[in-house]
Amino acid sequence: MKKILRLLSEPxxxxxASAAVMNQAEFLNALAGNAQLHRWLRGQRTxxxxxxxxxxxxxxxxxxxxxxxxxxxxxxxxxxxxxxxxSTIDINPDSRFFGFDSFEGIPEVWASVTGEAPKGxxxxxGVVPPNRRRPHTLCKGLVQRYVATVPARIQSPLKAxxx
Ligand SMILES: C[S@@+](CC[C@H](N)C(=O)[O-])C[C@H]1O[C@@H](n2cnc3c(N)ncnc32)[C@H](O)[C@@H]1O
Numbered sequence: 694m695k696k697i698l699r700l701l702s703e704p705x706x707x708x709x710a711s712a713a714v715m716n717q718a719e720f721l722n723a724l725a726g727n728a729q730l731h732r733w734l735r736g737q738r739t740x741x742x743x744x745x746x747x748x749x750x751x752x753x754x755x756x757x758x759x760x761x762x763x764x765x766x767x768x769x770x771x772x773x774x775x776x777x778x779x780s781t782i783d784i785n786p787d788s789r790f791f792g793f794d795s796f797e798g799i800p801e802v803w804a805s806v807t808g809e810a811p812k813g814x815x816x817x818x819g820v821v822p823p824n825r826r827r828p829h830t831l832c833k834g835l836v837q838r839y840v841a842t843v844p845a846r847i848q849s850p851l852k853a854x855x856x
Contacts, residue, residue, distance in 0.1 A: 723805065750778060754782045758783065763783060763789075765783070769794055770792035770822075770831070772822050777822075777825050780826070781826070790830065791829070791832070791843075792830070792831045793831075793836050793843070795833065796817050796819050796833060
């Protein structure tokens with residue numbers, strides 16, 4: 694490594710060093726954030742754990758939402774696993790389900806402490822999943838391009854909870 698560094702010009706060495714330190718700084722920052730989160734979690738009352746996310750959804754539905762109708766909006770639905778699950782858990786005929794996605798994966802690299810997902814990860818090749826059983830509104834495109842028009846897209850005011 695030292696030999697390689699010696700072969701590089703001074704400005705190149707500086708650029709390389711600053712890139713390495715910057716990445717380390719980001720990593721250390723993320724690590725510190727993670728440590729803080731865990732410290733905070735330890736200070737909380739014990740959490741209820743669920744076998745999987747669907748059990749969590751069912752618990753929320755039964756304990757919080759009950760029989761009330763809802764407007765469900767999901768930004769980033771991929772195959773629609775969560776969206777379609779919620780619409781079988783919430784069977785109120787007045788509930789509405791909206792999903793927003795480019796269906797082309799994440800638009801930029803996503804770096805976290807556990808690793809890096811390249812641009813395009815989670816893509817389903819631009820294919821909008823077909824509706825299952827009851828109607829869902831699926832809007833295709835980059836969320837940041839149309840988020841301001843969401844109320845217009847869904848055509849009528851959202852139910853309680855929407856600002
Ligand atoms: C991890 S997947 C979502 C999984 C889904 N929520 C579930 O419960 O199964 C992330 C999705 O977000 C979408 N996505 C990420 N950023 C987006 C953006 N800015 N605009 C549109 N879609 C986006 C990707 O296309 C991908 O389908």
